[in-house]
Amino acid sequence: MPALPLDEAGKYVAGAYVVFVALILIYVAIIAAKIARIDRQISELVSEDDE
Amino acid sequence: MYSKGLAPLAAATVVTLTTAFALVFFYAPNDADQGFVQKIFYVHVPMAIVALGGFVAGGVFAIKHLRSGDSSWDMRSYVAIHQSIILGLGVLVTGAIWAKASWGHWWVWDEPVLVSFLVVFLLYCVYYPLRFSIEDRERQARYSSVFAITAGAFVPLNFVAVRMAESFTHPRVLSQTGGDLPGDMRLTFLVALLGMALLFVTLWKLELTAKHASMQLKKLRNRARVAA
Numbered sequence: 001m002p003a004l005p006l007d008e009a010g011k012y013v014a015g016a017y018v019v020f021v022a023l024i025l026i027y028v029a030i031i032a033a034k035i036a037r038i039d040r041q042i043s044e045l046v047s048e049d050d051e
Numbered sequence: 052m053y054s055k056g057l058a059p060l061a062a063a064t065v066v067t068l069t070t071a072f073a074l075v076f077f078y079a080p081n082d083a084d085q086g087f088v089q090k091i092f093y094v095h096v097p098m099a100i101v102a103l104g105g106f107v108a109g110g111v112f113a114i115k116h117l118r119s120g121d122s123s124w125d126m127r128s129y130v131a132i133h134q135s136i137i138l139g140l141g142v143l144v145t146g147a148i149w150a151k152a153s154w155g156h157w158w159v160w161d162e163p164v165l166v167s168f169l170v171v172f173l174l175y176c177v178y179y180p181l182r183f184s185i186e187d188r189e190r191q192a193r194y195s196s197v198f199a200i201t202a203g204a205f206v207p208l209n210f211v212a213v214r215m216a217e218s219f220t221h222p223r224v225l226s227q228t229g230g231d232l233p234g235d236m237r238l239t240f241l242v243a244l245l246g247m248a249l250l251f252v253t254l255w256k257l258e259l260t261a262k263h264a265s266m267q268l269k270k271l272r273n274r275a276r277v278a279a
Binding site (some may be wrong): 035038041 | 095098140172261
């Protein structure tokens with residue numbers, strides 16, 4: 001099993017994987033915010049209808 | 052509509068990507084030439100392949116839109132291109148990190164693989180101003196589809212041009228003979244590629260679901276306004 005060298009190369013490899021994970025997390029967070037907004041608006045619409 | 056099968060797909064994505072990263076760091080050997088830095092390959096190359104595939108898929112969906120006139124195909128095309136641009140950004144950044152680690156430069160302008168990918172990426176960046184500068188929904192969808200088809204046809208050309216290029220600074224991974232990756236590295240690469248493709252499809256479905264819900268909500272609001 002190859003070791004995980006935290007030397008010069010390890011810094012670059014960690015950087016590349018962090019970029020990938022960060023991109024996906026930011027994207028998912030934006031979509032989650034959109035879905036939360038839609039959910040809120042649906043609730044508003046339902047409460048308007050109830051009134 | 053689009054959310055069907057999203058949960059198992061998301062689970063499969065998480066399992067495959069986790070397996071891929073475990074294989075990258077605990078199974079695949081270090082490259083004899085580049086050493087540990089070559090591990091970037093397992094995130095950079097699958098991302099590039101899936102991004103380019105997504106651009107082509109965007110073109111195919113656009114063809115379906117123009118043939119059927121069904122706006123849902125335009126939405127599929129838009130989301131595929133949107134996701135590919137995000138992955139494309141990741142490809143450029145991880146590629147720059149890899150270039151700095153192994154060549155000592157963040158960017159090499161005389162390397163056709165890098166420059167041609169940048170050209171494709173910038174070409175697709177034009178898609179947004181083109182799309183959102185048109186207010187009429189039907190025209191917007193039609194013009195965007197024409198762009199997606201034209202640009203989508205350019206992507207395989209980019210691939211062929213890179214193959215024909217003489218410079219061999221950038222490593223060639225896949226060749227007609229199946230590449231020269233050792234078995235354990237190839238397995239790791241294929242699992243990473245599968246994981247990346249699953250991630251693309253999952254996020255594509257997720258964004259389509261959000262967009263569809265948003266459009267349905269707008270329709271409901273309009274109906275409520277008319278009724279009031």
